[in-house]
Amino acid sequence: MKNKLLIPWAKPDIGIEEFKQIQSSFKSNWLTQGPKVKEFEKKMANFCNSKYGIAVSNGTSALDIAYKTLKIKEGDEVILPALSYFSTASMITYQKAIPVFVDIKQNNFNLDPQKIQQAISKRTKAIAFIDYGGNPSQLNEILNIGKKYNIKVLQDGAQSLGALYKGKPMGANTPISTMSFHMAKILSTVEGGMIFTNNKKLKNEIVMRRSHGEKKPGDYKHNILGYNARMTDLQAGIGLAQLDKLNFFVKKRQEVAKLYDSLFKNCKNIILPETNKNCKNAYFFYPILLKNRDRIAKRLKKIYGIDTRVAYRYPLYKQNLYKSKKARFVKKNCPVAEKISSRILNLPIYPSLKNKEVQYIFNSIYKEMK
Ligand SMILES: Cc1ncc(COP(=O)(O)O)c(C=O)c1O
Numbered sequence: 001m002k003n004k005l006l007i008p009w010a011k012p013d014i015g016i017e018e019f020k021q022i023q024s025s026f027k028s029n030w031l032t033q034g035p036k037v038k039e040f041e042k043k044m045a046n047f048c049n050s051k052y053g054i055a056v057s058n059g060t061s062a063l064d065i066a067y068k069t070l071k072i073k074e075g076d077e078v079i080l081p082a083l084s085y086f087s088t089a090s091m092i093t094y095q096k097a098i099p100v101f102v103d104i105k106q107n108n109f110n111l112d113p114q115k116i117q118q119a120i121s122k123r124t125k126a127i128a129f130i131d132y133g134g135n136p137s138q139l140n141e142i143l144n145i146g147k148k149y150n151i152k153v154l155q156d157g158a159q160s161l162g163a164l165y166k167g168k169p170m171g172a173n174t175p176i177s178t179m180s181f182h183m184a185k186i187l188s189t190v191e192g193g194m195i196f197t198n199n200k201k202l203k204n205e206i207v208m209r210r211s212h213g214e215k216k217p218g219d220y221k222h223n224i225l226g227y228n229a230r231m232t233d234l235q236a237g238i239g240l241a242q243l244d245k246l247n248f249f250v251k252k253r254q255e256v257a258k259l260y261d262s263l264f265k266n267c268k269n270i271i272l273p274e275t276n277k278n279c280k281n282a283y284f285f286y287p288i289l290l291k292n293r294d295r296i297a298k299r300l301k302k303i304y305g306i307d308t309r310v311a312y313r314y315p316l317y318k319q320n321l322y323k324s325k326k327a328r329f330v331k332k333n334c335p336v337a338e339k340i341s342s343r344i345l346n347l348p349i350y351p352s353l354k355n356k357e358v359q360y361i362f363n364s365i366y367k368e369m370k
Contacts, residue, residue, distance in 0.1 A: 006305040007357055010184040011350040013249060014238070021237030033217070033230045040236035041194070043243055048161075048179075050172035050196040052203040055236060056210055059158045059180025061229035062193035063091035065209045066176045067126075069202055070152050072097045076125035077330065081111040082315040082337035084130050088156050089316045093327045097125070101317045103334040107274045108132065109287070109344075112336075113141035119332050120145075126152040131160040131170055133285025133311070133346070134186065134253075135275055139165045139173055154178070158193075161186050162250035162282030170282075172196035176206075181235075186249055186284050187242045189235035252351035253283040256358060260286055260347065263362040269369055271343075285311060288365075289343040296368045297345055304364040309346040 025031055037055050045053035056062045072078060074096035080088055082101040092099040102119045105112045109132040116127060127146060129137050146153035157171035158180035164170060171179055181192035195206050204215070205224070211217055213226035242249075264270050271289040275281040290296065293310070300306040315337040316322065322329045347361055 007348050009307045009309045009348045012183055012188050013351050017241035018238045021241045022234055025233050025237050030233050032232050034233045036233040036236040037231050040239045044194055048169050048172035048196055051198040054195045054206045055231040056193045056229040058191050059193040060087040062178035062195045063087055064094055065206055066154055066178050066195055067091055067095050069176055069205050072125055077123040078126045078128055079116055079119050080128040082334040083312055088128055098328045100330040102332050103336050106336050108135045109273055109340055110137040113138050116145050120149055124151055126154055128154045128156055130156045131163055133287055134159050134163045134282030136163050136165045136170050136279040159284045164280035166278045187246050189239040192231050192235045249351050250282050253349055256349050256353050257283045257286055259358045283349055285346045286349040287344050287346050293343050293345050299368055300364055306361055311346050312341055315341055
């Protein structure tokens with residue numbers, strides 16, 4: 001096809017500001033965890049309205065450390081949405097605990113608070129929730145369930161940065177919350193993550209777990225079991241440059257989403273998720289639901305040069321680790337997660353995506369739907 005565009009599904013917005021940060025680290029000779037990590041932690045915590053931010057190597061190690069600090073142990077049950085990235089579940093399994101997969105809501109693909117209540121058992125120790133694609137979950141309802149049943153709640157905010165819930169920033173709204181700064185995320189440190197808490201005691205434990213159980217980095221006194229989940233100053237410098245642009249990134253994503261919304265609005269064969277009232281979606285993903293998803297995704301790539309993602313192709317309990325019964329889990333009835341994972345397609349979205357490219361993506365899908 002003539003004029004074939006090549007549109008990736010995600011595109012990092014990394015420029016001269018990030019490069020200058022790296023240059024200054026090289027000049028200072030401080031490359032590993034150092035002053036830039038401290039500054040990044042402080043600024044991120046401030047942005048997310050949290051007292052402490054502890055930078056780590058990625059969102060998965062953030063979850064591992066968070067579950068450990070919450071004392072999730074062998075045989076404990078942790079309720080989580082059936083549709084999420086693998087590590088929300090696998091890090092529960094790492095603790096030898098039992099993920100309990102619960103259905104999601106049809107309108108926003110997030111954990112259904114009503115279904116949480118039905119899944120609570122004597123073994124339930126925690127609820128872990130995400131904000132699918134930057135679309136806020138029903139935060140208050142989930143926190144209230146935690147209070148009512150005396151169960152810990154953890155926000156896996158890997159996709160939440162930039163979203164708002166009743167005017168409050170999403171991402172650090174539970175006693176311990178986690179975040180990812182992987183390359184495709186709204187804010188990237190290439191690889192990286194953060195753990196947030198308002199509690200000094202928890203913060204101290206997290207700091208130790210991040211670095212071999214040391215209270216004071218470099219004093220070689222190891223108090224508890226930990227490993228190396230440190231972030232480098234090179235990564236934190238990139239994060240600092242990205243943080244200066246974060247509001248712009250989110251605004252641009254929201255503009256792209258608005259244009260997609262207006263184009264797809266009248267397509268009766270395509271279903272769009274909704275953002276709850278009083279919430280602002282950060283649009284890490286722009287998901288649509290459609291029939292013949294795989295055929296259309298293949299043709300979008302091959303004929304039109306448009307890359308897409310399927311997040312996620314299976315509910316978590318259908319991942320081989322769980323299907324093969326090599327790890328314990330509980331699966332609740334999840335018809336919504338089944339349906340959504342069979343139809344979901346995540347379209348390209350990033351700050352530099354142009355209006356004419358959005359129009360082109362829409363036109364291409366429209367043609368293929370006929
Ligand atoms: C919901 C969720 N949790 C955890 C992670 C893991 O983060 P990382 O890739 O930084 O380890 C991701 C990453 O995509 C995610 O989307």
